[in-house]
Amino acid sequence: MTKITIVAxxxxxxxxxxxxxxxxxxxxxxxxxxxxxxxxxxACACATCHVYVxxxxxxxxxxxxxxxxxxxxxxxxxxPTSRLSCQIRVSDALDGLIVSVPERQA
Amino acid sequence: xxxxIETDVVIIGAGPVGLFAVFELGLxxxxxxxxxxxxxxxxxxxxxxPEKPIYDIPAWPEISGAGLTERLMEQIKPFHPEFHFNRMVxxxxxxxxxxxxxxxxxxxxxxxxxxxxxAGGGSxxxxxxxxxxxxxxxxxxxxxxxxxxxxxRDHDVLIVGGGDSALDxxxxxQPLARSLTLVHRRPEFRAAPDSVNKMxxxxxxxxxxxxxxxxxxxxxxxxxxxxxxxxxPDGEVEVKATRLLPFFGLTMKLGPIADWGxxxxxxxxxxxxxxxxxxxxxxxxxxDINWYPGKLKLILSGFHEAALMAHAAKxxxxxxxxxxxxxxxxxxxxxxxxxxx
Ligand SMILES: Cc1cc2nc3c(=O)[nH]c(=O)nc-3n(C[C@H](O)[C@H](O)[C@H](O)COP(=O)(O)OP(=O)(O)OC[C@H]3O[C@@H](n4cnc5c(N)ncnc54)[C@H](O)[C@@H]3O)c2cc1C
Ligand code: FES
Numbered sequence: 001m002t003k004i005t006i007v008a009x010x011x012x013x014x015x016x017x018x019x020x021x022x023x024x025x026x027x028x029x030x031x032x033x034x035x036x037x038x039x040x041x042x043a044c045a046c047a048t049c050h051v052y053v054x055x056x057x058x059x060x061x062x063x064x065x066x067x068x069x070x071x072x073x074x075x076x077x078x079x080p081t082s083r084l085s086c087q088i089r090v091s092d093a094l095d096g097l098i099v100s101v102p103e104r105q106a
Numbered sequence: 107x108x109x110x111i112e113t114d115v116v117i118i119g120a121g122p123v124g125l126f127a128v129f130e131l132g133l134x135x136x137x138x139x140x141x142x143x144x145x146x147x148x149x150x151x152x153x154x155x156p157e158k159p160i161y162d163i164p165a166w167p168e169i170s171g172a173g174l175t176e177r178l179m180e181q182i183k184p185f186h187p188e189f190h191f192n193r194m195v196x197x198x199x200x201x202x203x204x205x206x207x208x209x210x211x212x213x214x215x216x217x218x219x220x221x222x223x224x225a226g227g228g229s230x231x232x233x234x235x236x237x238x239x240x241x242x243x244x245x246x247x248x249x250x251x252x253x254x255x256x257x258x259r260d261h262d263v264l265i266v267g268g269g270d271s272a273l274d275x276x277x278x279x280q281p282l283a284r285s286l287t288l289v290h291r292r293p294e295f296r297a298a299p300d301s302v303n304k305m306x307x308x309x310x311x312x313x314x315x316x317x318x319x320x321x322x323x324x325x326x327x328x329x330x331x332x333x334x335x336x337x338x339p340d341g342e343v344e345v346k347a348t349r350l351l352p353f354f355g356l357t358m359k360l361g362p363i364a365d366w367g368x369x370x371x372x373x374x375x376x377x378x379x380x381x382x383x384x385x386x387x388x389x390x391x392x393x394d395i396n397w398y399p400g401k402l403k404l405i406l407s408g409f410h411e412a413a414l415m416a417h418a419a420k421x422x423x424x425x426x427x428x429x430x431x432x433x434x435x436x437x438x439x440x441x442x443x444x445x446x447x
Contacts (some may be wrong), residue, residue: 045155050228070296073268074355077237078320106233106357 006033007100018090025049025086035101042086047074048105049085054098113139116208116218118195121149123408124224125178132185142192148175163226179407184445185342198366204230223391227358237353246329248350260284264348267353273297287315287345371397381418382411439447
């Protein structure tokens with residue numbers, strides 16, 4: 001199990017035990033983190049699972065692929081640390097990961 | 107005088123389930139007109155994931171959203187469905203003779219014995235970009251589509267987005283506009299490479315401006331914008347703009363369906379599981395738009411619902427006819443309808 005933290009827009013911290021191989025979005029939905037809508041269920045087709053990766057974790061998480069960049073065009077207030085949480089896979093390398101939920105999804 | 111289209115069935119929504127309904131209804135000799143706000147068939151499969159593979163369509167181990175739509179279109183061809191795209195169904199009401207009247211936002215009127223609502227997650231509508239106060243300018247100087255190009259002549263046009271709509275309208279409106287600025291979040295585009303190259307060539311000649319960034323604010327008065335603030339990697343710039351066209355993709359909204367007097371369950375239409383009929387006899391709801399205990403929003407379920415719906419619809423449309431259950435494999439009369447030689 002890997003520890004990840006999702007910070008909701010009101011500041012509430014969701015500290016979750018995530019299975020390696022699962023996506024950050026799946027963990028958010030399973031734990032009813034507010035603000036992660038994930039309308040398309042993780043198909044990288046809706047941009048409603050947008051999160052900001054905390055600066056310290058940006059490198060470990062890596063850059064979005066072209067398809068994800070395309071979807072990010074539809075997200076709200078996109079920043080250099082923006083990612084779609086359904087495209088971030090949990091692994092040992094991400095133990096301690098912190099992401100936060102934007103003010104709103106698209 | 108109003109031009110009224112008379113038909114057996116009006117299907118609201120041309121997603122996969124609406125399309126397959128044409129087949130099932132066709133086997134019972136019911137002619138269909140389909141209406142959709144999109145400009146092509148396929149619903150979510152065409153708009154949201156044309157290239158993604160679907161793995162749970164029986165007998166298709168793998169098929170893309172676009173591929174499924176194409177196959178459905180081929181399958182229903184023998185029944186000559188008529189499509190009315192780029193139209194939103196606004197109202198649905200019962201006529202005195204027991205039929206239904208369906209009206210679109212293009213003022214077309216349909217009279218039908220049966221109405222099938224296959225509206226999925228609702229009608230696709232443009233997404234509103236995250237710009238504070240944009241509502242005040244909508245339909246006055248901010249538009250989400252171009253209905254008449256003339257409305258942009260001699261304006262300072264600002265287009266936001268990086269897909270085909272944004273690039274196509276950049277190229278088409280540039281010759282009419284007083285000035286044209288395209289804003290996109292990054293230098294890469296989703297649009298066809300050919301349009302992108304043309305856009306960059308125009309920029310090089312000084313015929314248009316291209317700014318990397320996001321629009322963060324608008325200024326103006328009485329619904330008329332005057333300028334937009336664009337926040338880019340090097341800070342903020344003001345862009346003169348009297349017309350704004352944001353292209354941020356589409357989202358599904360229930361839309362007018364909620365006002366049609368049908369029983370709803372959390373924004374979905376309640377149906378029975380024998381006929382998939384709504385609370386109004388003669389109006390059916392199939393696919394993602396309906397709700398019943400145990401409902402799963404799968405294409406597969408929608409197809410099943412279409413078959414049972416068609417059987418029930420035939421009895422309403424032709425009460426005198428005897429409805430017999432037949433297989434397409436062995437019934438010569440069904441095969442004749444399908445054009446099998
Ligand atoms: C990314 C993604 C992946 C998916 N993967 C699968 C999968 O693997 N397997 C599976 O079975 N399902 C999958 N689905 C779900 C599947 O796409 C839906 O179940 C299916 O599209 C429902 O079909 P439908 O015809 O009921 O509605 P839709 O496809 O939603 O079509 C409804 C149409 O009705 C139109 N409409 C609605 N209201 C109006 C109105 N008032 N006037 C005019 N037009 C109107 C809409 O514009 C739309 O085109 C997936 C969905 C998504 C988003
Ligand atoms: S859940 Fe739709 S893009 Fe991530």
